[in-house]
Amino acid sequence: MKISDIIKKSTISSNLNIKSNLIFPLDINIDQIDINEIEGEFIYFEDNKKIIGNISKNLIAYLQNKKIHNFFPDIMDKIKEGIIAIDENGKIFYANKNYSKILGIPLYHIIGKYIQDIEKEASIIKVLSTHKEIFKKNNYIKSLNKYVDVKILPLFIKNEFKGAISIFNDITEITNLNKEVIRISSVAEEYNQKLELIKELKNSKIVGEDPKYLELITKALIVSKTDVTVLILGENGVGKDVLSNFIHNNSKRASKPFITLNCATIPESLIESELFGYEGGSFTGAKQKGKIGKFQLADQGTIFLDEIGDMSFAMQAKLLRTLETGEIEKIGNESNIKVDVRVIAATNQNLEKKIEEGSFREDLYYRLSIITLEIPPLRERNHDIILLINSYLNYYNKKYNKNLNISTKAYSALLEYNWPGNIRELKNCIEHAVILTNGDCIYLENLPKKFQNKALEDKFVTLEELLNKKEKEILLNSLISNNWNKEKVAKILGIGQRTLYRKIKKYEIKLP
Numbered sequence: 315m316k317i318s319d320i321i322k323k324s325t326i327s328s329n330l331n332i333k334s335n336l337i338f339p340l341d342i343n344i345d346q347i348d349i350n351e352i353e354g355e356f357i358y359f360e361d362n363k364k365i366i367g368n369i370s371k372n373l374i375a376y377l378q379n380k381k382i383h384n385f386f387p388d389i390m391d392k393i394k395e396g397i398i399a400i401d402e403n404g405k406i407f408y409a410n411k412n413y414s415k416i417l418g419i420p421l422y423h424i425i426g427k428y429i430q431d432i433e434k435e436a437s438i439i440k441v442l443s444t445h446k447e448i449f450k451k452n453n454y455i456k457s458l459n460k461y462v463d464v465k466i467l468p469l470f471i472k473n474e475f476k477g478a479i480s481i482f483n484d485i486t487e488i489t490n491l492n493k494e495v496i497r498i499s500s501v502a503e504e505y506n507q508k509l510e511l512i513k514e515l516k517n518s519k520i521v522g523e524d525p526k527y528l529e530l531i532t533k534a535l536i537v538s539k540t541d542v543t544v545l546i547l548g549e550n551g552v553g554k555d556v557l558s559n560f561i562h563n564n565s566k567r568a569s570k571p572f573i574t575l576n577c578a579t580i581p582e583s584l585i586e587s588e589l590f591g592y593e594g595g596s597f598t599g600a601k602q603k604g605k606i607g608k609f610q611l612a613d614q615g616t617i618f619l620d621e622i623g624d625m626s627f628a629m630q631a632k633l634l635r636t637l638e639t640g641e642i643e644k645i646g647n648e649s650n651i652k653v654d655v656r657v658i659a660a661t662n663q664n665l666e667k668k669i670e671e672g673s674f675r676e677d678l679y680y681r682l683s684i685i686t687l688e689i690p691p692l693r694e695r696n697h698d699i700i701l702l703i704n705s706y707l708n709y710y711n712k713k714y715n716k717n718l719n720i721s722t723k724a725y726s727a728l729l730e731y732n733w734p735g736n737i738r739e740l741k742n743c744i745e746h747a748v749i750l751t752n753g754d755c756i757y758l759e760n761l762p763k764k765f766q767n768k769a770l771e772d773k774f775v776t777l778e779e780l781l782n783k784k785e786k787e788i789l790l791n792s793l794i795s796n797n798w799n800k801e802k803v804a805k806i807l808g809i810g811q812r813t814l815y816r817k818i819k820k821y822e823i824k825l826p
């Protein structure tokens with residue numbers, strides 16, 4: 315310890331007539347003072363030939379007795395920072411225990427070695443030439459995959475450069491925690507965007523009782539209990555998104571994120587960063603903070619890759635690698651990151667045909683289609699059309715604060731329609747009608763134009779077709795308005811119950 319560190323400086327009158335053997339230079343080390351030669355109570359110190367303060371002999375004796383350098387290694391080992399000191403050539407002459415613990419290298423591998431041989435890119439090496447201090451926050455040490463806050467100070471003795479000391483904190487845990495916080499808040503952001511959709515899904519629930527559809531839901535329920543990759547096939551608007559949500563919600567991952575990526579709406583150039591993310595500053599135009607990809611957002615949860623048929627061939631290879639290794643390659647980050655994600659993909663395209671054409675990878679197809687669920691189009695789920703009309707009428711009545719019924723004509727028109735846009739089209743059509751209808755009933759003219767054109771086409775059918783149509787309409791009308799009570803309907807229409815059943819079968823009327 316130096317005197318200059320502990321003395322209170324003040325100019326002392328030179329009239330004191332101090333003996334010269336009581337005066338020492340200010341930069342002297344405590345241990346260099348020979349206490350036995352001192353007679354008086356105080357020892358005086360001078361700087362530039364001026365006495366600038368004194369310290370009691372007792373204090374000097376006490377400090378000499380304590381021999382601070384004996385405690386020094388122990389103190390240094392007890393602080394949580396890692397410390398290393400090198401001489402002016404880079405040779406390591408000191409490292410505390412925490413240095414060895416943080417870096418996972420035993421001290422005997424460090425002391426006496428050159429820092430240049432141990433960590434080629436260590437910042438302390440720079441100080442050997444600049445003689446300037448360095449403070450770095452959140453410094454990434456590549457070889458150890460650790461983050462540290464580091465202070466590096468040059469060491470001088472009598473203005474001569476003698477080496478450098480580096481003091482650093484391991485902040486890997488905090489950094490990782492921070493990353494997790496950022497990831498979670500990105501998930502929350504993603505969820506916020508979907509809140510409206512989720513609200514709607516909750517209210518509308520899954521509707522479907524058609525045997526084909528029920529078989530599909532049962533299969534989905536079995537599959538949901540496993541982690542296997544699922545490929546959902548089906549035309550636009552049949553409910554692929556709904557089904558993948560259903561699988562996630564019934565899986566053990568239900569409380570974890572469900573993240574969606576529509577491969578058709580993301581430009582080819584962005585899809586890799588959307589899926590895998592990138593490190594800050596890894597390419598021109600990259601955000602400073604970097605970006606967390608959907609795979610990382612979905613960690614422990616499910617990722618839904620919609621319109622997978624639109625993914626580019628190059629991207630398909632990267633996706634396959636992730637599916638096979640369970641790791642992602644973040645752009646700008648050399649080490650791969652492990653993720654635990656269940657993958658559900660969907661498409662309305664014929665992937666086998668795409669394989670033949672050479673635009674879809676066969677190996678990816680087999681990896682994705684371990685389980686394939688095909689959703690039947692709405693036109694093949696006659697009975698579900700009725701259920702969906704009723705369900706959406708209910709839903710939109712509530713939403714728009716109305717209490718509308720549907721006229722028989724409008725009902726028949728909806729039932730006979732071919733529904734190329736499937737459930738989405740039906741849903742939109744009911745919403746359209748509910749919004750535009752004043753009064754208490756939705757009539758044919760309240761439906762979108764395409765249904766009215768269909769009604770006009772009726773003029774060109776044969777008499778028999780027209781009669782059949784009318785008969786079906788009357789039957790349906792009676793069944794609906796009598797709550798599907800067949801006995802009552804047969805009575806009202808003046809026909810036997812058997813005849814009624816025959817006609818129901820003939821006109822393929824599905825009973826609820």
Ligand SMILES: Nc1ncnc2c1ncn2[C@@H]1O[C@H](COP(=O)(O)OP(=O)(O)OP(=O)(O)O)[C@@H](O)[C@H]1O
Nearest residue numbers: 519520521522549550551552553554555556737738
């Ligand atoms: N079984 C169902 N019961 C009630 N509503 C459904 C059902 N299936 C789908 N829907 C509704 O139909 C609409 C279309 O569904 P979804 O988006 O899941 O279809 P998709 O097949 O994924 O469409 P796309 O091919 O355009 O991606 C949504 O509004 C959804 O709520």
